[in-house]
Amino acid sequence: MTSIGSCCLLARGKGGLGRLTKEELVSLQKTMLQIRHFEQAVAKAFLAGQIPGFLHSSIGQEAVAVGVCASLREDDYVVSTHRGHGHVLAKGADLNEMMAEIYGKATGCCRGKGGSMHIADFNRGIVGANGIVGGGIPIANGVALAAKKRQRGQVVACFFGDGASNQGTFHEALNLASIWDLPVVFVAENNLYGMGTSQRRHQKVENIADRAAAYNIPGVVVDGNDVLAVREATLEACERARRGEGPTLLECKTYRHYGHFVGDPGAYREPGELEAWLKKDPLNLFRRYLEEQGIPASRLDELEAEAVEEVRLAVEFAYRSEEPLEETALEDVYVPTEAGRRAIL
Amino acid sequence: MMREITCREAVREALREELQRDEDIFLIGEDIGFYGGTNKVTQGLWQEFGSERIMDTPISEAAIIGAALGAAAVGMRPVAEIMFIDFIGVCMDQIANQVAKLRYMTGGKVTIPLTIRAPGGAGRSAAAQHSQSLEAWLIHTPGLLVAMPSTPYDAKGLLKAAIREDNPVVFIENKMLYNTKGPVPEGEYVIPLGKADIKREGGDVTLVATSRMVYFALEAAAKLADEGIECEVVDPRTLVPLDKETILESVAKTGRLVVVHEAPERGGFGAELAAVVGNEGFDYLDAPIERVCSKNAPIPFSPRLERFITPQVEDIMAAVRTTVLG
Ligand SMILES: Cc1ncc(C[n+]2csc(CCOP(=O)(O)OP(=O)(O)O)c2C)c(N)n1
Ligand SMILES: [Mg+2]
Numbered sequence: 001m002t003s004i005g006s007c008c009l010l011a012r013g014k015g016g017l018g019r020l021t022k023e024e025l026v027s028l029q030k031t032m033l034q035i036r037h038f039e040q041a042v043a044k045a046f047l048a049g050q051i052p053g054f055l056h057s058s059i060g061q062e063a064v065a066v067g068v069c070a071s072l073r074e075d076d077y078v079v080s081t082h083r084g085h086g087h088v089l090a091k092g093a094d095l096n097e098m099m100a101e102i103y104g105k106a107t108g109c110c111r112g113k114g115g116s117m118h119i120a121d122f123n124r125g126i127v128g129a130n131g132i133v134g135g136g137i138p139i140a141n142g143v144a145l146a147a148k149k150r151q152r153g154q155v156v157a158c159f160f161g162d163g164a165s166n167q168g169t170f171h172e173a174l175n176l177a178s179i180w181d182l183p184v185v186f187v188a189e190n191n192l193y194g195m196g197t198s199q200r201r202h203q204k205v206e207n208i209a210d211r212a213a214a215y216n217i218p219g220v221v222v223d224g225n226d227v228l229a230v231r232e233a234t235l236e237a238c239e240r241a242r243r244g245e246g247p248t249l250l251e252c253k254t255y256r257h258y259g260h261f262v263g264d265p266g267a268y269r270e271p272g273e274l275e276a277w278l279k280k281d282p283l284n285l286f287r288r289y290l291e292e293q294g295i296p297a298s299r300l301d302e303l304e305a306e307a308v309e310e311v312r313l314a315v316e317f318a319y320r321s322e323e324p325l326e327e328t329a330l331e332d333v334y335v336p337t338e339a340g341r342r343a344i345l
Numbered sequence: 346m347m348r349e350i351t352c353r354e355a356v357r358e359a360l361r362e363e364l365q366r367d368e369d370i371f372l373i374g375e376d377i378g379f380y381g382g383t384n385k386v387t388q389g390l391w392q393e394f395g396s397e398r399i400m401d402t403p404i405s406e407a408a409i410i411g412a413a414l415g416a417a418a419v420g421m422r423p424v425a426e427i428m429f430i431d432f433i434g435v436c437m438d439q440i441a442n443q444v445a446k447l448r449y450m451t452g453g454k455v456t457i458p459l460t461i462r463a464p465g466g467a468g469r470s471a472a473a474q475h476s477q478s479l480e481a482w483l484i485h486t487p488g489l490l491v492a493m494p495s496t497p498y499d500a501k502g503l504l505k506a507a508i509r510e511d512n513p514v515v516f517i518e519n520k521m522l523y524n525t526k527g528p529v530p531e532g533e534y535v536i537p538l539g540k541a542d543i544k545r546e547g548g549d550v551t552l553v554a555t556s557r558m559v560y561f562a563l564e565a566a567a568k569l570a571d572e573g574i575e576c577e578v579v580d581p582r583t584l585v586p587l588d589k590e591t592i593l594e595s596v597a598k599t600g601r602l603v604v605v606h607e608a609p610e611r612g613g614f615g616a617e618l619a620a621v622v623g624n625e626g627f628d629y630l631d632a633p634i635e636r637v638c639s640k641n642a643p644i645p646f647s648p649r650l651e652r653f654i655t656p657q658v659e660d661i662m663a664a665v666r667t668t669v670l671g
Contacts, residue, residue, distance in 0.1 A: 052470035104647035104648060110646075112647035113472070113647065113650065131473070132435065133404045163404040167405055167406075168407055168408075194375075194404050195375070196379065330640060330642055344640070344641050345641075
């Protein structure tokens with residue numbers, strides 16, 4: 001499944017690596033449903049004018065977030081992107097705190113200062129989303145470097161888009177991670193577009209994973225809508241990283257069902273493209289698989305109802321929360337050391 | 346009645362007219378062509394001029410500025426777009442170490458007729474990486490010219506001047522002003538770089554304001570007029586070169602100066618202007634110079650916090666009262 005060099009094989013899920021119990025399988029679907037309903041709820045609230053700024057929806061890409069994070073340990077890290085709600089939810093972010101942050105409330109995980117594009121929760125290994133395309137990739141290396149120096153066997157899953165793979169930061173960071181054998185899984189979330197520019201128009205490689213050859217690290221392509229395939233490929237990359245053998249470039253082929261941002265009609269898409277991808281909806285695919293495995297449909301419906309309810313409660317929490325006090329705007333610029341205090345005056 | 350168009354349309358008109366005028370001009374940037382531009386400034390130009398002249402790039406800011414610089418150095422006149430000015434962080438080496446210095450380092454052997462357009466400014470809850478006003482980084486870099494227009498009329502005339510200029514110009518637009526309308530004549534005109542514009546006349550205090558803050562200053566001036574305080578609002582329009590004469594003349598008349606900009610106070614354009622006026626216009630001053638700027642913090646996401654950090658009309662009014670009433 002893994003190849004070093006220019007040839008990338010398609011990783012296949014449902015195989016031997018790290019077999020899951022039925023309950024574990026069900027929990028993957030649960031997390032995907034949480035993300036789906038979370039994204040739907042924030043889009044709705046945004047369009048109703050309750051959420052400031054702008055939002056990037058990850059609907060359609062849930063299997064990448066969940067498959068990757070399901071193979072991580074609790075003390076592992078994720079580095080995320082502007083389209084990061086799924087990543088951080090899958091890594092265990094608190095629904096309420098996250099929703100409140102997106103609403104810009106004082107109870108938000110970043111005290112209303114970051115919003116959708118800057119969710120972070122260091123206690124849960126969520127090093128942060130990022131508003132700069134490609135901005136997070138080098139940071140993942142530093143987190144991995146620290147993990148390596150401290151010999152705790154932790155890995156970093158670093159998410160970024162197909163568009164980000166054209167930034168200098170991508171190439172610099174992969175090379176560094178390669179020569180230092182850093183424990184990073186570089187997860188290229190290839191949803192075929194960087195904003196309105198299709199992958200065909202922004203790079204000549206068909207597989208971003210082919211670029212692994214340039215750094216002599218494994219490059220793996222996986223069906224990003226198959227949560228088990230993503231999980232297995234990530235597990236293998238993580239094991240390699242924990243053994244001290246260095247990074248992997250894991251490309252997950254997927255698609256965003258909505259526009260670049262909530263409100264973008266996505267007029268640049270090929271006709272029929274969305275329809276074709278909707279047929280490969282990761283949640284539907286996995287639901288079908290779970291039913292084949294004998295999970296009753298009623299149980300799966302229950303899961304969905306639970307997710308809907310949890311998200312509803314989070315929206316209520318966020319909506320009811322207070323806006324931050326003005327004076328808090330000058331906090332967190334610096335640690336309030338003597339120097340830090342004087343610097344904001 | 347002169348027609349009114351938006352800043353967005355004014356910039357687009359300038360680009361279109363210049364593209365028609367000179368074959369060596371081309372646009373380069375992310376999603377400026379097929380997609381029509383994140384802020385829709387370049388919408389329609391790709392259809393009109395084709396992909397050879399309206400060039401979509403990958404998300405690679407350093408490559409964009411480098412390519413524009415190289416082409417400019419050998420005689421073309423590229424106009425690069427950086428989608429948000431915040432992203433100049435990604436290509437600051439190309440801008441500050443390459444674009445700004447190539448001519449100097451080569452003893453004047455090369456001319457770089459390059460325009461870099463980028464929108465800045467807060468107001469949309471776009472948070473710390475999509476809301477900044479970074480003109481101070483640029484004016485601190487010898488080799489660059491920096492334009493920062495406020496009205497559609499100024500935007501069009503200054504952009505045409507920037508594109509025809511033989512020095513690199515960073516042309517800073519404001520995302521909150523793209524829909525702002527103003528009178529723009531049908532015919533061709535160019536506004537020379539380095540010429541301030543008095544947006545309102547008044548005898549009690551000089552308000553020098555940039556970009557969106559010009560509108561805030563005008564609003565403050567209108568309200569203060571009701572209190573009997575007459576403000577003169579001066580828009581420098583370009584920060585480099587700076588029209589010191591117009592500003593000093595105004596301060597000579599009013600004896601008071603309030604500088605207003607949206608960038609953080611520390612090390613900002615206001616500090617530079619205060620130094621210029623303190624030095625060259627010391628004798629005119631009847632009161633200490635006031636600055637109304639963002640507080641020294643990043644731009645937060647929450648609308649309430651964003652409003653708190655960035656200057657508001659009331660802040661300008663308070664500063665004016667301080668200088669006038671002491
Ligand atoms: C340095 C930088 N350049 C441009 C942007 C504007 N921008 C935000 S997201 C985006 C597209 C990113 O595409 P990709 O990396 O494929 O991620 P996706 O949006 O598809 O998840 C762009 C151009 C940015 N935020 N940062
Ligand atoms: Mg993409």
